[in-house]
Amino acid sequence: MSTNDKNAKKDMIREKMLERQGEAKIARRIVFIISLILFIGVGATLGGGYYYIKTALEPVDPSNQTEKSIEIPIGSSVTGIAQILEDHGIIKDARVFKYYVKFKNESGFMAGEYAMTPSMTIPDIIDSLKTGKILEEVVFKITIPEGKQLKQIAEIIAKHTEQNPEDVFNTLNDQAFVESLMSKYPDLLTEEILAENVKYPLEGYLFPATYPFYKEDPTIEEIVTVMLDKTKAVVDLYAGQMTERDYTPHKLLTMASLIEEEATEQVDRDQIASVFYNRMDIGMPLQTDPTVLYAQGEHKDRVLYKDLEIDDPYNTYKYPGLTPGPIANAGTVSIEAALHPAETDFLYFLATASGEVLYSKTLAEHNQKKAEHIQ
Incomplete structure (x- = not known):
């Protein structure tokens, strides 16, 4: 070749x-x-x-307290019960409910006629079905609005039970009473509520909702237990998200309470949350007025400069970071904002007389808005 x-x-x-x-x-x-x-x-x-x-797995409508009569026939299977609950708008998805029940190995559901609301959590529904809390005549209801403090809640309880508000408040803060509740709710009421600077251990832990009672003279413990059951059920829904943020229930409810107290009806709470987190990220005090009023133990329409000087761990003008504990109870919207703040560069916000909230990135911008809108 x-x-x-x-x-x-x-x-x-x-x-x-x-x-x-x-x-x-x-x-x-x-x-x-x-x-x-x-x-x-x-x-x-x-x-x-x-x-x-x-x-x-979340409530159908956390704000809807309208009771519906739900009849569970004798011999109903979990599948049948789940479908009845979905048809009545008590749960979102019958299949998810059924698999949740099987995963949790729940059983012993009882037939009967139940009073349920779209605001009920899955654990609430399961507990009701297991304990046979059937439809009874409601003797009275106690409504705890969002943003209420323990003293105010004590007054609401006293009003509905014909007791002295001071006696109710003292009971809520009695050490033996609190410790007995801690033993019932070890994952919710931890040693954090007994920290040295916490003013009232149960502050922020009595969830805002309407609670029906079926006898005329429930004890304070029975009333508070119903409220703590609700709080635990709500907090448990966010267990995974709390782990991601390295939050305990105490820290979550504390941050949520600050958001709740600063928010107006027109504000997006996740924006308020973003300001708080942005400040903490750079070591800047939260400087939120409701904490000053809480430190003083009084309600005022306007916080004066001299009020900011109070030396108290709850005064976020003097002490950076979160307050030692919640300053009020918070609803689910504020809890979710605490876990999912908006992504912003804002460091300041200003609530106008109309309820609108204005946000700023710099102090100069904030002061300009303050001069324009606050007289």
């Missing part, structure tokens, strides 16, 4: 090798793209599934 023929053969072999390498490269690229598409698809499916299940 001549030299030219040998060179031509080598060139042909080289071209085929390059062609095969090119084809292999294209094949690898196709496999990579297909794998990536499959991975994204599976991830989206899993992510979407997690979100759907999480949402399905």
